[in-house]
Amino acid sequence: MNTWQVCRQIQYLLREQVWTGSATAVFHTSSVLITAAPRESAMEQLIMPAALIRPLGATSDDEEPDFITQELALTLAVSHAGDSYGEYPLVGGQRTSQTDSSGRGLLEVEEEVFNAIEFLNTDAGVLIQHRVSSAAEPRMIGDQYLLLRDYMFRADLTADRYYHPVENLQEA
Secondary structure (H helix, E strand, O other): OOOHHHHHHHHHHHHHHHHOOOOEEEEOOOHHOOOOOOOHHOOOOOOOOEEEEEEEEEEEEEOOOEEEEEEEEEEEEEEEEEOOOOOOHHHHOOOOOOOOOOOOOHHHHHHHHHHHHHHOOHHOOEEEEEEEOOOOEEEEEEOOEEEEEEEEEEEEEOOOOOOOOOOOOOOO
């Protein structure tokens, strides 16, 4: 799996992730993006929570140049109206439903992100490790309190795209 494939796979997994114990998606499809950096005005248009995937620096192996260690960042964004203290964006607040994303806090969304990314493993052709998380960063976008946090991952990849061969086909 190469960098393009792993970014697309993380995007797919996050878009498909549902809240544990429900069938409700964690993220709106248009709120999981692969981007270098969105304009601040674009953040107002996202349906929260949002996940932004960014490939960072990469290094090649000295002996096998086709093997790459790729750094990736995933930024989670959560916003709640009417909370000037920042508690609800961090730990969650007023909810209309236990299986809906509205009212959830960043730390709740984080759990589901890790649940989704754990599907990327050697069976999928990639080794990915969570390396570090930043401090939660509050911002005001318009009159909306927005909370952001970066998660850094390191993935062992290849320079070329690779697709696993089909196995265990059975006739119907």
